[in-house]
Amino acid sequence: xxxxxxxxNYKNCINCRAxxxxxxxxxxxLLLPDHYRIWxxxxxxxxxFPNISIASQTYHPSQCQHCDNAPCQQVCPTNATYYGExxxxxxxxxxxxxxxxxxxxxxxxxxYVDNRTNTVDKCTFCSDTRLANGETTTACQATCPxxxxxxxxxDDPNSEISLLLANKxxxxxxxxxxxxxxxxxxx
Amino acid sequence: MKVEISRRRFxxxxxxxxxxxxxxxxxxxxxxxxATPAKKxxxxxxxxxxxxxxxxxKCAAIAHVRNGVVEKLDPNPLFPKSRNMLCxxxxxxxxxxxxxxxxxxxLIRDGEKGSGKFKRVSWDEAYAYINEKLTKxxxxxxxxxxxxxFCAGEGMAEHTFKSFFTMFGSSHFLNHASLCLATxxxxxxxxxxxxxxxxxxxxxxxxxxxxNRAEAIVTPDTMDMFKRTNGRGAKLITVDPRFxxxxxxxxxxxxxxxxxxxxxxxxxxxxxxxxxxxxxxxVENYFNGFEEYKNHIxxxxxxxxxxxxxxxxxxxxxxxxxxxxxxxxxxxxxYQGRRTTWSKNDFQLRRAQAIFSALGGGIDVKGGICxxxxxxxxxxxxxxxxxxxxxxxxxxxxxxxxxxxxxxVAFRNMVLENRSPYPIRALFNYKHNPxxxxxxxxxxxxxxxxxxxxxxxxxxxxxxVMLSDVILPECxxxxxxxxxxxxxxxxxxxxxxxxxxxxxFESKPVMEIMRGLSAKLTKxxxxxTKKYDEDVQSAIEDDDEETVYAEFDLTKPxxxxxxxxxxxxxxxxxxxxxxxxxxxxxxPNMNEYFKKxxxxxxxxxxxxxxxxxxxxxxxxxxxxxxxxxxxxxxKKGIDAMxxxxxxxxxxxxxxKFRFITGRHAQFTQSGTSNNRLLLNLVxxxxxxxxxxxxxxxxxxxxxxxxVSSKIGKTTIKAYPTEKIGPDTLFFVHGFGVYSKALSxxxxxxxxxxxxxxxxxxxxxxSSCLHDTIVEIxxx
Numbered sequence: 001x002x003x004x005x006x007x008x009n010y011k012n013c014i015n016c017r018a019x020x021x022x023x024x025x026x027x028x029x030l031l032l033p034d035h036y037r038i039w040x041x042x043x044x045x046x047x048x049f050p051n052i053s054i055a056s057q058t059y060h061p062s063q064c065q066h067c068d069n070a071p072c073q074q075v076c077p078t079n080a081t082y083y084g085e086x087x088x089x090x091x092x093x094x095x096x097x098x099x100x101x102x103x104x105x106x107x108x109x110x111x112y113v114d115n116r117t118n119t120v121d122k123c124t125f126c127s128d129t130r131l132a133n134g135e136t137t138t139a140c141q142a143t144c145p146x147x148x149x150x151x152x153x154x155d156d157p158n159s160e161i162s163l164l165l166a167n168k169x170x171x172x173x174x175x176x177x178x179x180x181x182x183x184x185x186x187x
Numbered sequence: 188m189k190v191e192i193s194r195r196r197f198x199x200x201x202x203x204x205x206x207x208x209x210x211x212x213x214x215x216x217x218x219x220x221x222a223t224p225a226k227k228x229x230x231x232x233x234x235x236x237x238x239x240x241x242x243x244x245k246c247a248a249i250a251h252v253r254n255g256v257v258e259k260l261d262p263n264p265l266f267p268k269s270r271n272m273l274c275x276x277x278x279x280x281x282x283x284x285x286x287x288x289x290x291x292x293x294l295i296r297d298g299e300k301g302s303g304k305f306k307r308v309s310w311d312e313a314y315a316y317i318n319e320k321l322t323k324x325x326x327x328x329x330x331x332x333x334x335x336x337f338c339a340g341e342g343m344a345e346h347t348f349k350s351f352f353t354m355f356g357s358s359h360f361l362n363h364a365s366l367c368l369a370t371x372x373x374x375x376x377x378x379x380x381x382x383x384x385x386x387x388x389x390x391x392x393x394x395x396x397x398x399n400r401a402e403a404i405v406t407p408d409t410m411d412m413f414k415r416t417n418g419r420g421a422k423l424i425t426v427d428p429r430f431x432x433x434x435x436x437x438x439x440x441x442x443x444x445x446x447x448x449x450x451x452x453x454x455x456x457x458x459x460x461x462x463x464x465x466x467x468x469x470v471e472n473y474f475n476g477f478e479e480y481k482n483h484i485x486x487x488x489x490x491x492x493x494x495x496x497x498x499x500x501x502x503x504x505x506x507x508x509x510x511x512x513x514x515x516x517x518x519x520x521x522y523q524g525r526r527t528t529w530s531k532n533d534f535q536l537r538r539a540q541a542i543f544s545a546l547g548g549g550i551d552v553k554g555g556i557c558x559x560x561x562x563x564x565x566x567x568x569x570x571x572x573x574x575x576x577x578x579x580x581x582x583x584x585x586x587x588x589x590x591x592x593x594x595x596v597a598f599r600n601m602v603l604e605n606r607s608p609y610p611i612r613a614l615f616n617y618k619h620n621p622x623x624x625x626x627x628x629x630x631x632x633x634x635x636x637x638x639x640x641x642x643x644x645x646x647x648x649x650x651x652v653m654l655s656d657v658i659l660p661e662c663x664x665x666x667x668x669x670x671x672x673x674x675x676x677x678x679x680x681x682x683x684x685x686x687x688x689x690x691x692f693e694s695k696p697v698m699e700i701m702r703g704l705s706a707k708l709t710k711x712x713x714x715x716t717k718k719y720d721e722d723v724q725s726a727i728e729d730d731d732e733e734t735v736y737a738e739f740d741l742t743k744p745x746x747x748x749x750x751x752x753x754x755x756x757x758x759x760x761x762x763x764x765x766x767x768x769x770x771x772x773x774x775p776n777m778n779e780y781f782k783k784x785x786x787x788x789x790x791x792x793x794x795x796x797x798x799x800x801x802x803x804x805x806x807x808x809x810x811x812x813x814x815x816x817x818x819x820x821x822k823k824g825i826d827a828m829x830x831x832x833x834x835x836x837x838x839x840x841x842x843k844f845r846f847i848t849g850r851h852a853q854f855t856q857s858g859t860s861n862n863r864l865l866l867n868l869v870x871x872x873x874x875x876x877x878x879x880x881x882x883x884x885x886x887x888x889x890x891x892x893x894v895s896s897k898i899g900k901t902t903i904k905a906y907p908t909e910k911i912g913p914d915t916l917f918f919v920h921g922f923g924v925y926s927k928a929l930s931x932x933x934x935x936x937x938x939x940x941x942x943x944x945x946x947x948x949x950x951x952x953s954s955c956l957h958d959t960i961v962e963i964x965x966x
Contacts (some may be wrong), residue, residue: 006882009414010360011416011417011419012414014401014402014409014413014432014433014436014852015401015432015852016274016275016401016402016404016852016853017275017276017851017852017853017868018272018273018274018277020275020726020865020868021275021278021279021865021868022273022278023280023866024867025259025260025278025279025281025864026259031864031867032867033867036864041736044908045430045435045909045910047909048879048909049430049442049877049909049910049911049912049913050442050499050912052434052440052909052910054434054435054437054439054889056437057435058435059432059435065434102446106427124910130491136786137786139259139261141786141787142261142262143262143272143274143277143278144272144406144787145270145272145274145409145412146409146410146413147271147272147410147414147787147788149787150443150787151786152786160785160786
């Protein structure tokens with residue numbers, strides 16, 4: 001069985017936010033403040049003009065980590081949050097009661113309340129909008145000008161993501177919390 | 188009499204124009220109500236290959252159309268130039284299509300100019316109104332066609348509009364060139380024989396000065412560059428008064444004083460000449476006038492120590508960059524830049540950059556500045572009429588070389604200041620927004636009000652639209668098939684925009700608008716020519732009226748359907764027409780060459796088929812070599828070699844700032860000011876002010892500032908940051924719209940056209956957008 005994850009060549013990121021716009025158009029995310037499934041975390045430059053530390057300004061594209069051990073799933077009182085196909089963390093809108101425990105539990109701040117569906121929504125790796133239609137990429141990956149993202153099956157040793165992780169150094173975010181995240185940042 | 192007629196016929200031969208479906212474009216010349224957004228039609232589900240028009244790049248896209256609604260735009264991987272991507276603006280094309288504020292019907296002004304009052308009319312009423320006004324004007328001006336000016340924004344259908352201009356016979360065509368890239372295109376062309384294509388896929392050392400490819404996206408440059416920075420093959424040196432997103436991806440950022448780049452380049456040149464680090468074989472064989480240039484640089488003592496005082500960049504950094512550049516040459520590029528309307532010395536700056544790049548030998552070579560190949564289209568020429576009464580361009584002597592796209596600022600100011608030798612009375616405008624894109628919008632407003640007739644074709648009610656007399660609604664790019672375009676380059680291809688859905692409301696593609704308008708105007712305008720043009724009168728006596736009229740028939744370029752013209756334009760490539768319709772992109776051997784090489788990556792041409800070197804070491808310059816000196820310019824008062832002049836240094840009075848403008852990756856000039864998706868990403872623009880200066884003034888993030896210059900003021904929120912120097916102020920262009928008909932863009936953020944002074948540089952009369960001193964006041 002597949003186990004989906006995403007590697008990010010985050011050094012390629014120029015903070016153009018094509019990924020955010022493609023995600024919104026693909027998944028019908030409302031164009032309201034604080035409505036987003038993915039984002040680019042910006043760490044502002046340090047130093048004083050003209051002595052700015054170039055390395056201090058970073059762009060960190062991010063989204064739901066689809067943890068193997070997801071805190072949001074553990075706290076959900078109605079089992080609205082569940083592990084779907086390929087180990088993706090999914091939300092069943094018919095069960096969600098908007099208690100927002102998951103928002104508090106998620107260490108990655110990956111969830112938000114969608115005013116359209118009255119669900120605590122999050123990234124689904126475009127499983128309903130793209131993967132279900134036979135696409136093999138997510139909207140954010142496909143649209144990216146500098147090709148930051150590589151989505152794929154971590155259990156397939158020949159997938160591009162597996163080969164990338166086998167050959168490159170990478171880091172994960174807040175791994176020490178035991179969440180077993182499936183986003184990998186290529187160094 | 189006979190002689191005069193043959194003079195006419197002789198002249199006709201020289202103004203042949205293309206009315207073909209296609210436009211050849213080398214990458215260097217690039218130069219309803221809200222409640223009922225869309226009609227649902229049937230149960231179709233189709234994918235249409237289109238080309239984006241949210242900016243100049245024209246990325247290939249696939250429009251997913253379900254039940255008559257464009258639901259999603261995806262990148263089309265087939266196009267070498269756009270490398271399988273759509274940026275934020277590309278994704279927001281759907282919001283442009285379904286923007287409830289779109290222009291939906293033809294409108295005629297129904298109140299004072301600028302009152303914003305218009306009445307809805309039929310297309311025929313609009314054409315009839317234009318006809319009535321225009322015949323009166325041309326009769327009063329005795330058929331001087333140049334009394335009517337034409338201007339156009341950049342776009343694939345600009346060519347169609349330009350055909351109308353050519354047939355009409357005016358001397359005045361104006362576009363973005365003098366507000367954008369005229370100086371860099373000519374600077375590189377006169378020096379190395381073309382603007383060229385920076386091969387950022389293979390360069391090992393790149394100096395980007397003032398160019399901001401992480402935010403002002405250019406394809407394929409942006410995508411090629413940032414996959415290879417940060418120790419992954421290409422060293423990037425960014426020279427900019429601001430710490431931009433590009434600077435954040437660089438190996439080195441050099442903060443430079445605004446407007447002093449020429450001194451920086453001259454000092455780089457000094458180092459490589461003095462230390463003899465240039466490519467000697469290349470210079471020996473392919474430079475014209477090197478000794479003269481060498482002496483000029485050395486004798487003027489353009490040392491890094493000299494440049495440090497002017498530029499604010501440390502001499503040791505200049506030495507290091509000069510040496511490093513040559514160590515990586517010829518895979519080293521001083522990047523040309525695009526929107527280069529900065530200061531009075533722009534043209535000389537671009538010449539100096541081109542010569543410096545060439546000193547490393549990185550011209551027409553892989554990893555350097557390449558010229559690429561083109562795939563020619565079939566063009567059908569038609570003869571444009573000559574009008575004996577049409578007078579020459581009014582601003583032709585306002586700069587050394589005023590080309591076919593004019594000097595917008597000089598033109599406007601001559602009209603306003605009554606310096607025009609004859610009256611300018613009307614303007615036809617295709618999707619251009621001089622109210623926002625030209626400095627000093629108070630003058631632009633006055634200029635538009637002064638004209639007797641302003642006809643604007645556009646999709647959105649921009650500030651310029653609101654000052655027009657007649658508004659003709661064009662459909663958006665997703666609702667039309669445009670002229671097929673050939674994109675020259677290292678990996679050349681042909682691309683076509685196919686209509687995704689039918690035009691909404693009463694909007695039409697410009698081709699149909701031109702067809703309708705020209706049909707209305709052609710006979711009445713010919714009557715005026717007949718009245719005032721003796722050549723025409725005698726020609727009618729000799730031949731017959733019908734024969735003579737045929738020459739002047741305005742409808743000629745618009746007789747055919749665009750899709751049909753496109754088929755003819757690519758007739759020499761077997762199967763191309765069908766492939767372009769289905770896939771949007773074609774190039775010879777595409778089936779064989781195009782390969783998927785990874786989940787994100789494609790190969791377009793095999794390495795040995797890419798056009799890195801095409802000139803065989805003969806450059807398109809008068810001597811066939813790299814031109815160090817252009818003596819012909821000296822006769823026009825332009826330095827034959829780049830010289831630093833003391834007047835280029837601009838004092839900034841204490842407490843004031845030098846203003847600079849620019850772009851970010853979520854907006855395209857003023858064209859996206861009302862786009863819901865993009866405003867969701869970036870709700871407004873902010874004025875960058877140095878953090879320590881702001882602290883002294885008691886300014887914190889989000890405080891409202893009034894920014895004022897000699898010519899006007901605007902209001903904007905503050906963004907204190909260390910990413911800008913203490914004497915510089917910056918904000919992004921394209922916000923602060925005046926048009927109340929743009930409900931999201933209206934009064935949102937600061938408007939740079941209100942404060943930038945309208946000085947021009949001496950070469951092409953291009954704007955100096957960075958020569959304004961401003962002051963700020965907390966409000």
